[in-house]
Amino acid sequence: xxxxxxxxxxxxxxxxxxxxxxxxxxxxxxxxxxxxxxxxxxxxxxxxxxxxxxxxxxxxxxxxxxxxxxxxxxxxxxxxxxxxxxxxxxxxxxxxxxxxxxxxxxxxxxxxxxxxxxxxxxxxxxxxxxxxxxxxxxxxxxxxxxxxxxxxxxxxxxxxxxxxxxxxxxxxxxxxxxxxxxxxxxxxxxxxxxxxxxxxxxxxxxxxxxxxxxxxxxxxxxxxxxxxxxxxxxxxxxxxxxxxxxxxxxxxxxxxxxxxxxxxxxxxxxxxxxxxxxxxxxxxxxxxxxxxxxxxxxxxxxxx
Numbered sequence: 001x002x003x004x005x006x007x008x009x010x011x012x013x014x015x016x017x018x019x020x021x022x023x024x025x026x027x028x029x030x031x032x033x034x035x036x037x038x039x040x041x042x043x044x045x046x047x048x049x050x051x052x053x054x055x056x057x058x059x060x061x062x063x064x065x066x067x068x069x070x071x072x073x074x075x076x077x078x079x080x081x082x083x084x085x086x087x088x089x090x091x092x093x094x095x096x097x098x099x100x101x102x103x104x105x106x107x108x109x110x111x112x113x114x115x116x117x118x119x120x121x122x123x124x125x126x127x128x129x130x131x132x133x134x135x136x137x138x139x140x141x142x143x144x145x146x147x148x149x150x151x152x153x154x155x156x157x158x159x160x161x162x163x164x165x166x167x168x169x170x171x172x173x174x175x176x177x178x179x180x181x182x183x184x185x186x187x188x189x190x191x192x193x194x195x196x197x198x199x200x201x202x203x204x205x206x207x208x209x210x211x212x213x214x215x216x217x218x219x220x221x222x223x224x225x226x227x228x229x230x231x232x233x234x235x236x237x238x239x240x241x242x243x244x245x246x247x248x249x250x251x252x253x254x255x256x257x258x259x260x261x262x263x264x265x266x267x268x269x270x271x272x273x274x275x276x277x278x279x280x281x282x283x284x285x286x287x288x289x290x291x292x293x294x295x296x297x298x299x300x301x302x303x304x
Contacts (some may be wrong), residue, residue: 006038
């Protein structure tokens with residue numbers, strides 16, 4: 001195996017991601033994207049440009065034993081090639097580009113390549129989808145409609161704290177500070193962060209827990225922590241169609257930003273490593289937009 005090959009450096013990059021506490025799922029996604037490009041370069045260098053499509057279908061015997069040093073033109077050719085394949089959507093291309101960008105930043109920092117070929121590579125535009133979420137009064141109406149104490153509290157806790165489903169399921173009683181109104185949760189990559197919780201939700205948690213001082217807050221089978229699948233079932237049972245736990249987390253982020261205008265706090269509360277990730281959760285309220293328009297646009301009545 002060549003020391004400067006994709007096969008070798010993919011292993012090193014994966015180890016680097018593990019050391020940074022990336023999840024196994026994320027690491028696999030990165031590896032898949034890089035391996036596709038490595039296979040493309042192997043075919044091009046060993047079989048010729050005209051035979052890429054013929055060898056591309058043989059993914060089971062994909063070769064990656066070829067040099068990682070490439071020029072931007074090869075990256076662009078690769079992206080053009082896979083974009084013409086029927087099963088490669090813009091979102092898939094975005095993931096592959098992100099994987100290659102991280103990979104080559106790492107390789108350049110390690111001195112494995114003389115230049116980063118990903119600089120200046122264009123990213124495909126993805127048509128923005130309208131993300132449906134509930135406003136504050138709609139969440140309250142949803143909670144009022146649920147009679148089951150546990151189910152109602154599960155949804156309320158997600159909205160009150162903005163936690164992910166996996167984080168909610170992992171909450172133990174000892175993680176809750178009833179005096180400080182905080183909960184310690186384990187996020188992606190095992191990172192621990194503190195989230196805040198309001199008085200009323202905390203009172204409901206204290207009542208629901210029945211004086212327990214340790215163990216799972218929400219229990220599932222055999223007394224263990226509730227599973228994400230059970231939480232999803234609860235949402236399917238009570239919430240409007242299309243409203244998932246993630247959408248309630250989205251509602252939390254939107255409402256907190258709407259009232260605080262503090263993007264950094266929203267980012268930290270959600271446990272996002274990048275503020276760009278947080279930005280997709282934010283919405284400018286229609287009433288707020290209308291007020292700004294009426295106040296400042298010169299043709300509006302109050303702006304004249």
